[in-house]
Amino acid sequence: MLHSTAIVFTSFAYLGLLFAIAYYADKRADAGRSIIASPYIYSLSLAVYATAWTFYGSVGRAASDGVGFLPIYIGPTLMIALWWVVMRKILRISKQNRITSLADFIASRYGKSALLGGLVTVIAVIGILPYISLQLKAVSNSFTILVHYPEILMPTRVGEAPIREDTALWVAMILAAFTIVFGTRHLDAAEHHQGMVAAIAFESLVKLVAFLAVGAFVTFGIYDGFGDLFARAAAVPKLHAMMSPLEGVAGGYASWVWLTILSMMAIMFLPRQFQVAVIENVDEKHLNKAIWLFPVYMLAINVFVLPIAFGGLLRFPDGSVDADTFVLTLPMVEKHEWLALLVFIGGLSAATGMVIVETIALSTMVCNDLLMPVLLRLRSLRLNERRDLTRLLLGIRRSAIVLILLLGYLYFKLAGEAYALVSIGLISFAAVAQFAPSVLGGIFWKGGARLGALSGLTAGFAVWSYTLLLPALARSGWLPTHLLEQGPLGIELLRPLQLFGLSGLDQITHAMIWSMIANIGAYVAVSLSVSQSADEHRQASLFVDVFKQTGEVGGARFWRGTASVPDLYSLLARFLGVAAADAAFAEYASAKMLRWPDDPLVADAELVHYVEVQLAGAIGAASARVMVASVVKEEALTIGEVREILDEASQVVVYSHKLEQKSRELEAATAELREANDRLTELDRLKDDFISTVTHELRTPLTSIRAFTEILLDDPEVEVEQRKKFLGIITKEAERLTRLINQVLDLAKIESGKADWVESDVDMKEVISDTLAAMDQLLKEKDIDIQARLPEQVSVVTADLDRMIQVMLNLLSNAVKFCDSTNGWVEIALAERDGCLRIDVRDNGRGISPEDHEAIFSKFHQVGDTLIDKPHGSGLGLHISRQIVEHYGGRMWVESSLGSGARFSFTLPTGARA
Amino acid sequence: MSDFASRGQRFVALCMLGLLLFNYPILALFNVPGTVFGVPVLYAYIFVVWAVLIALMAFVAESDR
Numbered sequence: 001m002l003h004s005t006a007i008v009f010t011s012f013a014y015l016g017l018l019f020a021i022a023y024y025a026d027k028r029a030d031a032g033r034s035i036i037a038s039p040y041i042y043s044l045s046l047a048v049y050a051t052a053w054t055f056y057g058s059v060g061r062a063a064s065d066g067v068g069f070l071p072i073y074i075g076p077t078l079m080i081a082l083w084w085v086v087m088r089k090i091l092r093i094s095k096q097n098r099i100t101s102l103a104d105f106i107a108s109r110y111g112k113s114a115l116l117g118g119l120v121t122v123i124a125v126i127g128i129l130p131y132i133s134l135q136l137k138a139v140s141n142s143f144t145i146l147v148h149y150p151e152i153l154m155p156t157r158v159g160e161a162p163i164r165e166d167t168a169l170w171v172a173m174i175l176a177a178f179t180i181v182f183g184t185r186h187l188d189a190a191e192h193h194q195g196m197v198a199a200i201a202f203e204s205l206v207k208l209v210a211f212l213a214v215g216a217f218v219t220f221g222i223y224d225g226f227g228d229l230f231a232r233a234a235a236v237p238k239l240h241a242m243m244s245p246l247e248g249v250a251g252g253y254a255s256w257v258w259l260t261i262l263s264m265m266a267i268m269f270l271p272r273q274f275q276v277a278v279i280e281n282v283d284e285k286h287l288n289k290a291i292w293l294f295p296v297y298m299l300a301i302n303v304f305v306l307p308i309a310f311g312g313l314l315r316f317p318d319g320s321v322d323a324d325t326f327v328l329t330l331p332m333v334e335k336h337e338w339l340a341l342l343v344f345i346g347g348l349s350a351a352t353g354m355v356i357v358e359t360i361a362l363s364t365m366v367c368n369d370l371l372m373p374v375l376l377r378l379r380s381l382r383l384n385e386r387r388d389l390t391r392l393l394l395g396i397r398r399s400a401i402v403l404i405l406l407l408g409y410l411y412f413k414l415a416g417e418a419y420a421l422v423s424i425g426l427i428s429f430a431a432v433a434q435f436a437p438s439v440l441g442g443i444f445w446k447g448g449a450r451l452g453a454l455s456g457l458t459a460g461f462a463v464w465s466y467t468l469l470l471p472a473l474a475r476s477g478w479l480p481t482h483l484l485e486q487g488p489l490g491i492e493l494l495r496p497l498q499l500f501g502l503s504g505l506d507q508i509t510h511a512m513i514w515s516m517i518a519n520i521g522a523y524v525a526v527s528l529s530v531s532q533s534a535d536e537h538r539q540a541s542l543f544v545d546v547f548k549q550t551g552e553v554g555g556a557r558f559w560r561g562t563a564s565v566p567d568l569y570s571l572l573a574r575f576l577g578v579a580a581a582d583a584a585f586a587e588y589a590s591a592k593m594l595r596w597p598d599d600p601l602v603a604d605a606e607l608v609h610y611v612e613v614q615l616a617g618a619i620g621a622a623s624a625r626v627m628v629a630s631v632v633k634e635e636a637l638t639i640g641e642v643r644e645i646l647d648e649a650s651q652v653v654v655y656s657h658k659l660e661q662k663s664r665e666l667e668a669a670t671a672e673l674r675e676a677n678d679r680l681t682e683l684d685r686l687k688d689d690f691i692s693t694v695t696h697e698l699r700t701p702l703t704s705i706r707a708f709t710e711i712l713l714d715d716p717e718v719e720v721e722q723r724k725k726f727l728g729i730i731t732k733e734a735e736r737l738t739r740l741i742n743q744v745l746d747l748a749k750i751e752s753g754k755a756d757w758v759e760s761d762v763d764m765k766e767v768i769s770d771t772l773a774a775m776d777q778l779l780k781e782k783d784i785d786i787q788a789r790l791p792e793q794v795s796v797v798t799a800d801l802d803r804m805i806q807v808m809l810n811l812l813s814n815a816v817k818f819c820d821s822t823n824g825w826v827e828i829a830l831a832e833r834d835g836c837l838r839i840d841v842r843d844n845g846r847g848i849s850p851e852d853h854e855a856i857f858s859k860f861h862q863v864g865d866t867l868i869d870k871p872h873g874s875g876l877g878l879h880i881s882r883q884i885v886e887h888y889g890g891r892m893w894v895e896s897s898l899g900s901g902a903r904f905s906f907t908l909p910t911g912a913r914a
Numbered sequence: 915m916s917d918f919a920s921r922g923q924r925f926v927a928l929c930m931l932g933l934l935l936f937n938y939p940i941l942a943l944f945n946v947p948g949t950v951f952g953v954p955v956l957y958a959y960i961f962v963v964w965a966v967l968i969a970l971m972a973f974v975a976e977s978d979r
Contacts, residue, residue: 070960074936077964081929081971085922227952234954253938260936291925292972299964306957 004147007344011143014206014345015174018199018352022182025198036197037282039289044201045276046294047208049076049267050301051354052138053131053425055207055347056324058302062309063323066242069305071256073298075263080291086268087277088287089443093546094278101361102274102435103369109442109543110450111536117369119454120435123461124271125362125404127431130472132358132408134424135351140168140412142328142347146340152329154322168412171348172405175355179405183360184397193360197280200357203349208301210346211327215304217339218311218330226307233310236317258509262426265433271361272354279361355405363400371396414476426508427468434460434515437523446540449527456523463499463518467511470496565601568611584610690859694744697875701733701740743876747859750883757887761796762804764830764837764908771808772828775816784816785825794832795910803884810877811841811904818845818902835910836890842903848896856894857882881906924974928967935963 028035035041054072061069079086090105099105103124107117144167145153182195223229233239267273312326321329328347331339372393437460438453473479487495494500497507499514532540569581582596588610589596601607708726712718718726749755768788772779779786797804815826820843829840848856859879882892885906896902934940944959951958 067956067960071936074932074960074964077967078929078932078936081925081932081967084925084975225952227949230949230952230954230957234949253941256941257937260933288975291975292968295964295968295971299961299968303961 022195026195029194043293047204052351060324071259076267114373131428133412272357452527460519819843
């Protein structure tokens with residue numbers, strides 16, 4: 001025996017369990033360990049599609065026209081096949097634009113039109129209210145029936161219960177509490193309600209298990225499997241026709257097709273479906289599993305619908321029991337009270353799941369897209385200046401939830417008895433199907449315009465109201481019924497149920513045909529005939545080309561506050577400088593055929609966006625992102641806050657610039673250091689080379705001096721002639737040593753720049769004559785013919801006379817040294833040309849091979865094999881001479897080839913020293 | 915052709931197939947008296963096609979290609 005206390009207690013226990021699950025999921029989410037981040041939970045949450053209407057109503061419809069209920073689940077299956085194309089795109093768009101509801105989506109697509117968002121919200125609320133009241137009705141009815149166990153009593157015959165015992169009201173209040181607690185616990189930037197989703201997924205499991213249990217009980221408990229059940233039903237003449245129910249029914253196939261299309265739209269655009277599928281989606285990848293798991297769920301929950309319907313029709317052949325209640329009454333009449341209780345809980349879960357999600361979705365829409373745009377526009381409220389609108393927003397949403405549930409309850413009380421469950425649900429389906437052209441057109445057709453969407457929605461909604469809502473009101477007794485029978489003002493053509501004479505169709509098909517013609521027609525026609533604003537245009541390409549965009553979307557920003565042109569201008573000037581800000585504003589104005597700063601600009605979203613883009617170009621897109629995130633929390637940003645955000649960002653930018661500069665400086669310093677280090681290493685190597693060479697050069701004469709002195713010291717018997725010869729060699733080697741040391745010191749001085757240069761006007765003619773005079777003795781000894789070809793007069797050069805003589809001596813002695821030993825001659829030539837003196841010293845010696853031409857000028861280079869030939873000089877003379885000549889801005893080189901003598905030449909610039 | 919594009923086309927093809935099979939005139943072919951394993955032909959047809967369609971969707975959705 002089921003007592004009402006037991007039923008109430010079980011119900012409360014079940015709802016308490018829901019609270020616990022939602023609470024646990026929310027706690028987990030707060031701790032960062034979400035339990036809903038799973039494709040299975042996502043698929044189960046999508047099953048909020050199956051409401052009390054599915055749970056009780058499917059059997060009701062199946063009992064009247066067989067498979068007629070199936071398009072409501074086959075349609076979504078077909079639509080879900082398209083989800084890979086459609087839903088993935090909607091998901092991506094919604095995540096990029098931080099969409100908070102279906103109304104937000106449509107408004108955002110058409111240039112963030114507040115009017116459009118409001119219209120969508122109004123349509124959704126009006127269209128869905130009957131659907132919510134339907135859930136309350138289902139719970140209330142099932143409770144009433146269950147309470148009278150073991151009697152089978154239809155609620156309509158029970159009469160009014162006192163308000164205190166009105167189940168629907170109690171359920172509405174508990175659901176309002178649940179929705180407020182878990183739907184508006186806090187404002188989430190992404191509008192995720194993890195606790196709610198977890199509870200919904202659980203409810204989906206409960207209703208599936210309950211329905212499968214009762215289905216299995218009827219099919220295998222009461223009857224002996226499907227075959228037995230269908231065979232018995234076929235034996236009843238009245239039911240036999242239902243075995244091929246599409247035959248002969250007027251508009252049977254048309255109904256089937258339109259119901260399929262209607263359900264395809266419903267699975268996308270019912271606010272609760274959009275909420276769980278899009279807004280609550282945490283990962284796009286969950287689609288992959290949901291695409292087949294959710295259809296499997298729908299298939300499973302429908303398998304036993306027909307058996308239960310036939311079972312019910314066989315069990316209650318007199319029609320005393322409403323087919324909508326077969327799911328509950330069959331276990332009751334078979335005295336399975338616990339199964340009946342389970343069914344009741346399953347129906348409760350189906351109803352509550354729908355109501356919770358639907359009210360959250362609707363309250364978000366009412367708050368964000370209906371009330372807030374109006375409130376923000378009311379300047380007297382000064383909302384723009386308030387920093388924290390969170391409490392206000394939550395307050396509005398909570399009120400909206402309570403209001404929606406109360407309206408749903410009222411509708412149930414006043415009009416709920418006029419229709420069977422299925423009809424009420426389909427009226428809601430037809431209402432949300434009006435969103436299809438605007439949404440689907442909006443994501444695939446850039447041409448869809450704001451005015452087009454407004455016209456389409458308005459036209460579609462108007463036709464829906466006329467063909468579905470009006471008759472519903474008339475049947476509830478609120479409007480005269482002759483309106484339906486004769487048409488308004490007696491015009492038959494305008495009868496709401498046979499508009500323009502279209503008859504022979506069921507009400508829903510009739511309404512769908514006319515409303516879709518009006519909706520799509522107006523949407524396309526108006527879109528094609530108006531031009532889009534820049535804002536619409538940008539949003540259109542943002543939505544349609546969502547997969548072509550990479551990274552952060554520049555234009556994705558929500559601006560619901562107000563701004564002033566001077567503020568924006570000064571903001572820009574602060575970061576770009578006054579000149580650049582002026583230029584930017586002038587460019588913006590000229591695009592609008594205005595002149596800056598003479599014509600007034602409007603500080604609309606476009607200008608704000610323009611300024612934002614300009615700023616982003618200078619300081620990066622980070623601040624733009626911050627703005628978007630803040631606005632999604634519905635805080636109207638003031639310019640001051642924008643500045644704060646930008647200040648922070650710009651400080652970061654400044655720091656990073658400084659760091660970059662420092663790092664560049666460091667790099668440069670490092671490069672310099674490396675260069676210096678290389679130079680030092682090279683110098684070190686040169687020094688080592690130099691020392692080893694000098695040491696070697698010094699050792700040669702020292703060795704010979706030491707050798708001869710040792711001979712003289714050891715052997716006193718050496719003949720005088722011999723001794724004289726040895727002493728001569730020693731003297732000569734000592735002289736060479738002295739000369740070498742002098743030259744090394746000289747070179748060191750020149751190279752370190754410490755040499756003393758005693759400068760005077762030097763006549764090179766005199767230098768040559770003096771040198772020749774000094775060498776006269778040597779020349780005579782060697783019997784060398786000297787030819788000097790000197791001009792009458794040459795310009796003087798400013799130079800150190802002794803150094804010049806040193807150079808000449810060096811060249812001449814070299815020439816004498818290397819010229820032909822038997823028939824030697826040396827030729828000296830002096831010439832003046834182009835402000836330069838040129839001196840050539842030519843000999844007829846053995847010559848120098850071209851590869852040695854440069855080498856002979858380097859330090860310690862001796863022509864020939866030093867191991868065989870006795871060295872003829874220090875190897876420093878030519879090097880020093882070239883250093884001297886180059887010191888005075890001249891050049892020294894040699895022209896020669898082996899066997900044909902050599903000509904050493906050097907130039908000296910006349911006049912001032914270079 | 916990219917993986918995503920080809921998968922999208924397969925899904926669209928499945929949807930088309932479904933629309934065809936759950937529509938006049940194919941549906942009418944099965945709208946006849948008689949039973950299959952005791953289940954009326956129309957009911958059996960709808961549920962079998964539905965199940966096969968879901969299986970194909972699962973295959974396309976879960977295949978790595």
